Every structure is written in C-alpha cells, then in structure tokens.
Amino acid sequence: MTVDFVDYFWGEKNNGFDVLYHNMKHGVIASKELAEFLRERSAIEENNYKLLSKVAKQASNSTQGTFAPVWAALRGAAEKLAVLHLQMAQRVTELIKDVSKYADELHKKHKAVKEEESSTLEVVQSIQSITVTLHKAKDMCLQKGLELEKLKKDNASQRELEKTEIKFKKAQDDYKALVDKYTIIRNDFETKMTQACRRFQDVEETHLKHMKEFLNIYADVLQSNHEQVGQVHIDFKRQCVDMTVEKLLEQFVQGKYTGFEKPGVIEYEEVMTSLAEMTSHSQSEGSVEIPKETSKGTNGETGVAGNSHSSKRDQGLKRVGGTLRVLDGEGGRVVLEKDREKERQKEKDRELSHVQATKASRRTTSLLNLFMSNSQEKQRQAGSSGSAPATPQGNNLPPAVPSPSISRNPLRGSKWFLRSRREKRKEKKAKKKKDLIETSSNKEEKSDLSVYACTADLVHIESVSQPA
Structure with missing residues (x-):
C-alpha cells in the first residue's frame, strides 16, 4: 500500500498544512535526540572499557x-x-x-x-477565514429570510x-x-495544498531514510x-575446559x-674400620717420599740429623690456596701429589662414600686429638727422665732411623683424604649441587686438613725426640 499525503490532510478546518509542517520540525528534534542517545551509549561503552581495563590490571x-x-x-x-x-565506543562516536x-x-x-x-500558508489562512465568514453570511441570510416570512404571516x-425584503436580498448578495x-x-x-503535501512527504521520506540508515549502522x-564479545566468551570457556588440574600441575x-x-x-660405619682403610690405602697408593738426611758427627759416628730433619719437615709442610703441599728439602720445588681418576658408575655410590668419608674424618679427628695428648704426655716424661742415650760407637751398625710408617702414614692419609675431597668438590661442581652443601663440605675439609697437618708434625717431632 502506497501512502499519499494528498489523500489524508484535508478536512473542514483545513489543518492539514499545520500538521505536516509541525511534523517536519519534529524531524530535527528526532535527529538531535538520536545523537544524544548515541552519545550516552558511547559513554557507557567507554566506561565499560575503563572498568574492564582495571579488572585486567588486577588480574x-x-x-x-x-x-x-x-x-x-x-x-x-x-x-x-x-x-x-573501546572499538564500539569509537564507531558510535563516528x-x-x-x-x-x-x-x-x-x-x-x-x-x-518554510519559505x-x-x-500556501497564506492560502490556508485565507480559506480558513473565508470559510468562517461564509458560514456567518449564510446564517444571516437564513435569518433575514425567516423574518420576512414571519412578517408576511x-x-x-x-x-x-x-x-x-431589502435586508434579505442584501444578505443573499x-x-x-x-x-x-x-x-x-x-x-x-x-492546488497549493496538494503541492505542499507532496513536498512534505518527500521531506519525510528522505528524513526517514537517513534515520533508518543511522539505525542500521548502529544495529x-x-x-x-555482540558476536566478537561472544567469541571472546567462547574462547575463554574453551581455555577453562582445556586447563585441567593435571595440566595446571604439569605447567607448575x-x-x-x-x-x-x-x-x-647415609649408613653408620665404625670409626676404627674407616681409619684402618684410610691407613692401608695411603700405604699402598702413597706417592710422597720424605727425604732423609744423615750426617756424620764430630766424633765420627753416623746418626740422624734430627734438628735438620725436623726443620725441613716444618718447612716442607705448607698450605697453599687451601691445598696441602709438600716441599722437598733440596730445591724447594713444589711437588704435588698426582690425582688418580676413579670411575664410579652411580651417583648414589659417590654420595655414600662422601658421607662415609665425612663421618670418618670427624671420628679420626677426635682420635688424633687423643693421640696428640698421649704423645705430648710421653714427651714430657722423656724430658723429665733425662737426655736420650748416646749412640754406641765403634760398631758398624746402621744408624737408627725413625720408622717411616709413623711419620708418613698420617701424611699419606691426609693426602689421600685431600685428594678424595678435591674429587668430590669437582664432581659436585659438575653436578651443580647446592651452595649450602659445598660450603659445609669445604669447612669440614679445611678443619680436617688442619688437624692432619698438625698431627703429622707432632708425630714427626715425637719420633725424632724419642731415642732410636
């Protein structure tokens, strides 16, 4: 059905023009109100953007x-x-x-x-005015006719x-x-009203087309x-489903x-057994030889140069960079004990041997302290009883030499112990162990080395001071 304003805006009062004109003015008001509505909608979207950004920052x-x-x-x-x-707010703003x-x-x-x-507006006003005047003239003419008929009766x-009759004729005229x-x-x-109706209709049709176009863009x-927001919600739902408890734990x-x-x-091991193993191992694998010097006395006898040997031993034992080294008595050259590489198949065996060695070193330290106290007591008793007997003269017996096992065994044991410690420290660095374990191991190593060094010196002094 095609609507034509020409068919709908007539009537006795001829108010169609006013209705169409005011309706046209309502189009401007409607467009301004639509702009205001879209402005409010854009503000809502912008506020949502700010709130969601705040929520994302909190997350x-x-x-x-x-x-x-x-x-x-x-x-x-x-x-x-x-x-x-934010994108929607920008599009609505445009x-x-x-x-x-x-x-x-x-x-x-x-x-x-309007111009x-x-x-047309003048014609409308004219027809409205003449219509009222015509109705009055018609009523006047009818009234004069009734008066004339009454006078005749x-x-x-x-x-x-x-x-x-004259008045009646004038009213008729x-x-x-x-x-x-x-x-x-x-x-x-x-004529003019028909043209105005068509013009108003064209204006309204154009206005409605533009407004409808704006609404379509907004829709x-x-x-x-809405589709993009829904897609975000779908993706979020899929992520929640994919992130199972097992997967979260695996990522963690x-x-x-x-x-x-x-x-x-860590297993318990007897101290004496560990000490015996250390001693035997040092005797079988020891590679440090301490030179012995003999000197001829003023009386022609051959004897042990005790003081010279003791001083060289004191000079030969030095701690360089946290490592015990042995200096030969002649050239002062540093002779380092060669480290033998030992193959171990499993890491647990290495850790077990390290723990056992640590425990053995601690127990050995306590035993050596006891041994040192006994040695000092014997030395005091020997000093109180008198000087050592002289070496018999005139015989061809070889000079009395201190037992090498007494003076070398602790030193070799310390060397073996030191070598084992270095190997353990290198293996721990290769395996990237924790700093706390390394620190504690180094401290124990230094303590044990110092004890062994002091013990070796004391044993040697004791052996020299005692009679052959």
Whole structure:
C-alpha cells in the first residue's frame, strides 16, 4: 500500500498544512535526540572499557602459584572485552558525528521549505477565514429570510415588508459573493495544498531514510560487537575446559622444578674400620717420599740429623690456596701429589662414600686429638727422665732411623683424604649441587686438613725426640 499525503490532510478546518509542517520540525528534534542517545551509549561503552581495563590490571598482579595460568586467561579475556568496548565506543562516536551533521542539514532544509510554502500558508489562512465568514453570511441570510416570512404571516405593513425584503436580498448578495470568493480561494488552496503535501512527504521520506540508515549502522555495530564479545566468551570457556588440574600441575612443575635426584642414603660405619682403610690405602697408593738426611758427627759416628730433619719437615709442610703441599728439602720445588681418576658408575655410590668419608674424618679427628695428648704426655716424661742415650760407637751398625710408617702414614692419609675431597668438590661442581652443601663440605675439609697437618708434625717431632 502506497501512502499519499494528498489523500489524508484535508478536512473542514483545513489543518492539514499545520500538521505536516509541525511534523517536519519534529524531524530535527528526532535527529538531535538520536545523537544524544548515541552519545550516552558511547559513554557507557567507554566506561565499560575503563572498568574492564582495571579488572585486567588486577588480574595481572596474580602471577604466582599453580592457578597462575587461569589468571592469565582471565586477564586476556578482560583485555579483549575492553578493546571491543573501546572499538564500539569509537564507531558510535563516528556515527554521532554523522547524525549531528545531518541534523544541521535538515534544519537548513526545513527553513527552505518554510519559505517556499509561505504562499500556501497564506492560502490556508485565507480559506480558513473565508470559510468562517461564509458560514456567518449564510446564517444571516437564513435569518433575514425567516423574518420576512414571519412578517408576511403576520400581515405586516407594506413598508416593513419592503425593508425586510431589502435586508434579505442584501444578505443573499453578500452570501453569494462570499461563495464565489470561497470557490476561487478553495481552488487555489487545493492546488497549493496538494503541492505542499507532496513536498512534505518527500521531506519525510528522505528524513526517514537517513534515520533508518543511522539505525542500521548502529544495529550493525551492536551485532558485530555482540558476536566478537561472544567469541571472546567462547574462547575463554574453551581455555577453562582445556586447563585441567593435571595440566595446571604439569605447567607448575615444568616452570618451578628444583631437581630430580633424591638425597643419598647415609649408613653408620665404625670409626676404627674407616681409619684402618684410610691407613692401608695411603700405604699402598702413597706417592710422597720424605727425604732423609744423615750426617756424620764430630766424633765420627753416623746418626740422624734430627734438628735438620725436623726443620725441613716444618718447612716442607705448607698450605697453599687451601691445598696441602709438600716441599722437598733440596730445591724447594713444589711437588704435588698426582690425582688418580676413579670411575664410579652411580651417583648414589659417590654420595655414600662422601658421607662415609665425612663421618670418618670427624671420628679420626677426635682420635688424633687423643693421640696428640698421649704423645705430648710421653714427651714430657722423656724430658723429665733425662737426655736420650748416646749412640754406641765403634760398631758398624746402621744408624737408627725413625720408622717411616709413623711419620708418613698420617701424611699419606691426609693426602689421600685431600685428594678424595678435591674429587668430590669437582664432581659436585659438575653436578651443580647446592651452595649450602659445598660450603659445609669445604669447612669440614679445611678443619680436617688442619688437624692432619698438625698431627703429622707432632708425630714427626715425637719420633725424632724419642731415642732410636
């Protein structure tokens, strides 16, 4: 059904023009109100963007623990939604500019229509005025006719009848003139009103097309934003489903694991057994030879140069860079004991031997302290009883030499112990053990080395001071 304003805006009062004109003015008001509505909608989207950005920032602060991946998904979803709301606010803002521009153009167009339809407005006012006058003239003519008929029935005088008849004819003439004038104005009004209706209809159709276009753009923006928001929600739901408890735990251990090796087993071992093993090992594998010097006395006897040997032993034992070294008596050259590389198949055996050696070193330290106290006591008793007996003269017996096992065994044991410690420290550095274990091991090593060094010196002094 095609609507034509020409068929709908007539009537007795001829108010169709006013209705169409005011309806045209409502178009400008509607466009301004639409722009205001879109402005409010854009403000809402911008506010949503700010709030979602704040929520995303709060979610980004939680990055620890096994629940951290879930926080990352929440932050990502919030950021995506914030971006979508910001994009929608920007698109609505652009639409607001178009609507405001159209409202200004529509206002100018309405002014032009008003000027063009000014003549139609005059015709409308004229026909409205003449219609009222025509109705009054018709009523007057009818009234004069009734008066004339009444005088005729009442047998009034001829003079009164003539006067009334003259008034009646005048009323008829006025009425007839108004009818002729009305006919002319009506034809003009009909022509111009038809043109005005069509013009108003064109204005309204164009206005509605523009407004409908704005609404379609707004609807597209809403639909697009809704689809994108829905896609974000779908992706977030899929992430939540994919992030199972097992997967969260797996991600945690992959990023925070500290190692795969368990601590080794520590077993109790007797101190004397460990000490015997250390002594036998030092005797079988020891490679340090302490030179012995003999000197001939003033009386022609061969004897042990005790003081010279003791001083050289004191000079020969030095600690260089935390490592016990032996200096030969002749050239002062540093002779380092060669480290023998030992193959071990399993890491647990190495840790077990290290723990056993540590325990043995501690127990050996306590035994050596006891031995040192006994040696000092014997030395004091020997000093109180008198000087040592002289070496018999005139025989061909070889000179008395201190037993090498007494003076070398502790030193060789310390060398073996030191070599084992160095190997352990190198293996621990290769395996990247914790600093705490290394620190404690180094401290124990230094303590044991110092004890062994002092013990070796004391044993040697004791052996020299005692009679052969």
